[in-house]
Every structure is written in structure tokens, then in C-alpha cells.
Amino acid sequence: MDWTSWEPLETAHSFNNVTLRETLDGGQAFRWQWIEKEHCWEGVFGKTVVRLRLVKESKLELCTPFTLNNSALNKISEYLGAGIDWKAILDELPWRSDPILKESMEAFVGLRILNQPFGETLLAFLCSATKQIPQIKVMCENMAQAFGESITENHKSLPGWKRLSKATENELRQLGLGFRAKNIKKTADIIASRPDLLDTIELLPYSAAKEELMKLPGVGEKIADCALLFGAGKLEAFPVDTWILKILRNRYGLGDWNAKQIAQFGRIHFGQYAGLAQQYLFSWERSQ
């Protein structure tokens, strides 16, 4: 397969090797793999296939299997949040008064939140219940292989909800989805019957969007927040998973707080960009 030559991709602030990996393959997205031979990351989102690498420590470069036109470049830039002023947003986080947050931000300089296609972000996180990242990646790959559309000779997209609604629960179970198959099937049926539903939800303000998402079977607070944070650019979403529970209980002295209380603390303490703070803490906690 032919790829274009490597081209620079300008972004407002820089990744390093650790934070590029952490951003692409640290639990926000599940379709990136390290290509050792080429020393780059290869990923699929929507109908886009792209390779990324860092040169001279922090310069980001990309190439694609097709002609790299402006449309493709725009999609990749948007996916990576290249136009967002992350420096200004980071400055709004309460790191001045929060040494734990400050330490995690210093440990992961360049970490950012992806802006993935909304529908497939929801799908990936419907797979995430009580699963580790490598297993979620397997489920996504299985769904792409079984029901996705071919993009290149060796790349397939994740299936759309319409296609998923045509699959049976049993077919989905055979992809290793387990009890998640029932939720995915039921959610697919709802979305397929209301083709504008996800587009509408994505445009709503955070709270209303979350409320609507949680009406879908299998979507609780955590999965709704992940879909909105990683797939709709809603940086105030503060997903509380076992890792966040652990770090806030152990390091913020909230030992006897439950998930709901922790979520409320997070929104108040970290503010309008709580989701970004969450990602730093999440990466930091997982590295310990």
C-alpha cells in the first residue's frame, strides 16, 4: 500500500513521545496501533486512515494512504484538537492550588483530549464496561472486521449504528462483546429509528446532552461523560471511573465518598474544563 510522504502538522502546543501515546492509545480512542517498523502510530477514525510520528522530539508529522487533500488534513487537525488553545485552557485549571493536579500536568506535558466522531465514540465506550483498554480494542477491531466498511485494502471503519441495528444480538456476542451486545443492539435499534438523534444530542449543551444520552440502554453517567468528552468536545464532562475514584479517594482525602459525590466534587473543584483535568489524573494514576 502506498502512503503519501510525511507532512508537518502544526498544533498549538506540542506532544512528546509519552503524551502522544497517552493521547492516542491511553483510553480515549481504541483504534490506534504502534507500527514498530515505521516508528509511527497508525489509526482509523470515521473513514479516515492516518499515520502520525514525532520528529525532533516534538514536531508532529502525518501521512495517509490517499492523497492528502485539505479535507483530510482538516479532519485530522480537528480530531487532534490542533486549533484549540490548550495552553490557555490548561491555565484555567486549578493547578495553582492543587499540587496533585500540578504534578500530573507536569508529568504529561502535551496530553490533550481528542475530538472523535461522536457516534463511534459512544459505541467504543458501550464496549468499555468492566473491560481493560486492550480488550476494548479487540472488541472494536472485531466489530470493524465484521460489519465495518472497507477504507483501504487493510483498513475498515467501525460500523455505523444503522449497520449495527441490522446485526442480531447473537452476532454481536460472537464478536466477544458479552453482555454489552444486548445494550449495543438495543441502542442501535433506537438510533437507527431516529437518524438525527445523535446529531441533535451533540449540539445540546452538556447537561441536556448527557440526560438524553443516558436514556439509551447501557449508557450511564460514566459512558455518557466519556462520549461527550472524547466525542463531542464537551470538556466540562468529568467521567468517574475506578481510576478517578481511586485517585480522588486516596490522594484528595475523599476516602469514604461514593462515585456520585466524587463526580460532584470534580465538577466543582476542576471547573469548566474538568474533563481535561480528569485525563491528566487518569494518566498519572495509571502510570503509578
Add this chain to the structure above:
DNA sequence: AGGCAGGTGGCCA
């Protein structure tokens, strides 16, 4: 071998 894993929904007090 048994328990646990980026949760959710249902049931019970």
C-alpha cells in the same frame, strides 16, 4: 481455580 476488570440497571430497604 476464583476473582476481577474505564459500568449499568434492577431490586430491595
Add this chain to the structure above:
DNA sequence: TGGCCACCTGCC
């Protein structure tokens, strides 16, 4: 509301 448990499956 708040706590407990089943739910698929694979891996340590």
C-alpha cells in the same frame, strides 16, 4: 436515595 448483585468473557 443508597447499597448489592447479576451480567459475558478472558486473563492473571
